[in-house]
Amino acid sequence: MIEKNLNIALVDDDNDDRTLFELAISRIGIPSQLKMFKSGIELITYIRDPAIRRPDLLFLDLNMPNMDGLECLKEIKQDPGLRDITVIIYSTSCSEKDIEATFLEGANIYLNKPSDFNDLKKALKRILALDWQYQNSTLNRDNFLFRL
Amino acid sequence: MKIQVKFDVQLICKNLLIEKLDQLGVVYRLNPPGGIEILQNLDKEQKVVLFHELNTSGIEVIGDQQLIRVQKVKEIISNLVRLDTFDESMKVSAHIEEKLPYTYSYLSRIFSETAHISIEKFLILKKIDFVKELLTEQNLSLTEIAYKLNYSSVSHLSKQFKNTTGFSPSYFLNLKKQLNITG
Numbered sequence: 001m002i003e004k005n006l007n008i009a010l011v012d013d014d015n016d017d018r019t020l021f022e023l024a025i026s027r028i029g030i031p032s033q034l035k036m037f038k039s040g041i042e043l044i045t046y047i048r049d050p051a052i053r054r055p056d057l058l059f060l061d062l063n064m065p066n067m068d069g070l071e072c073l074k075e076i077k078q079d080p081g082l083r084d085i086t087v088i089i090y091s092t093s094c095s096e097k098d099i100e101a102t103f104l105e106g107a108n109i110y111l112n113k114p115s116d117f118n119d120l121k122k123a124l125k126r127i128l129a130l131d132w133q134y135q136n137s138t139l140n141r142d143n144f145l146f147r148l
Numbered sequence: 149m150k151i152q153v154k155f156d157v158q159l160i161c162k163n164l165l166i167e168k169l170d171q172l173g174v175v176y177r178l179n180p181p182g183g184i185e186i187l188q189n190l191d192k193e194q195k196v197v198l199f200h201e202l203n204t205s206g207i208e209v210i211g212d213q214q215l216i217r218v219q220k221v222k223e224i225i226s227n228l229v230r231l232d233t234f235d236e237s238m239k240v241s242a243h244i245e246e247k248l249p250y251t252y253s254y255l256s257r258i259f260s261e262t263a264h265i266s267i268e269k270f271l272i273l274k275k276i277d278f279v280k281e282l283l284t285e286q287n288l289s290l291t292e293i294a295y296k297l298n299y300s301s302v303s304h305l306s307k308q309f310k311n312t313t314g315f316s317p318s319y320f321l322n323l324k325k326q327l328n329i330t331g
Binding site: 030100103104110125128129130132133136137138139140143145146147148 | 222226263264265270273274277280281284312313314315320323324326327
């Protein structure tokens with residue numbers, strides 16, 4: 001079937017941010033499953049397990065202890081089995097340097113963490129809908145770059 | 149003893165499909181490639197059984213009629229964007245209605261339901277996708293692209309690009325160039 005639930009993963013070391021994210025996703029109305037991780041290492045261990053269904057899209061915080069978002073992104077994009085996952089950088093940083101660096105490492109979307117819950121919901125809805133088009137239409141994935 | 153076999157994949161798939169459908173006892177007609185017309189009314193439960201049986205045997209059901217119609221609308225839009233005669237003022241609704249035997253309001257509704265995006269937004273996404281391609285692969289200038297895709301002005305194109313992708317066209321192009329060097 002073309003229509004399937006989107007499999008979403010979030011990596012964020014901040015407890016409150018994870019809770020808000022989960023709530024926002026549940027209110028959007030696009031069928032999806034969400035898995036959340038507290039660190040990049042936790043995520044990498046999980047998605048390397050061949051028994052699991054790989055996420056379709058991955059939200060990645062940048063500032064995290066031990067393995068930060070950028071390192072995590074590099075690790076994923078270097079792995080041929082994981083390279084196709086849509087990666088969304090989900091960070092409070094709006095420095096052009098971070099934005100450019102993550103795109104150059106292969107991130108598909110850059111999202112500044114909105115401070116307002118409704119804005120977060122709107123942004124997530126747009127991203128889920130967008131990713132869905134790239135998975136199910138003849139859109140060119142090589143050019144899949146967005147900044148929201 | 150060792151033997152080597154050769155598969156006629158088409159035939160095997162067709163036979164498997166026939167076997168499955170016969171087992172389920174539905175009345176059907178095959179419209180190759182890949183089309184199956186069910187010639188009887190199935191209730192919800194029978195539909196579930198049918199989809200399940202097919203999906204678990206390596207055959208993938210592309211879905212019901214709604215999904216197929218949405219897929220057709222997507223194809224029409226994809227072709228439309230690339231038409232040489234694409235005109236911004238062209239009524240997309242009329243163009244789609246001309247090609248499919250349904251009203252635009254119906255198609256618009258099922259499109260939003262299944263694709264999670266409106267037809268209008270999908271059209272813009274598709275257009276910008278094409279603009280990206282023209283920018284990076286064919287090295288056209290923004291002026292040339294605006295003319296080719298019948299935008300009323302370069303600034304309109306620029307604005308739509310920025311609204312959709314979050315980048316200005318020049319920033320995007322710069323990023324892509326750097327990506328090509330590093331990647």
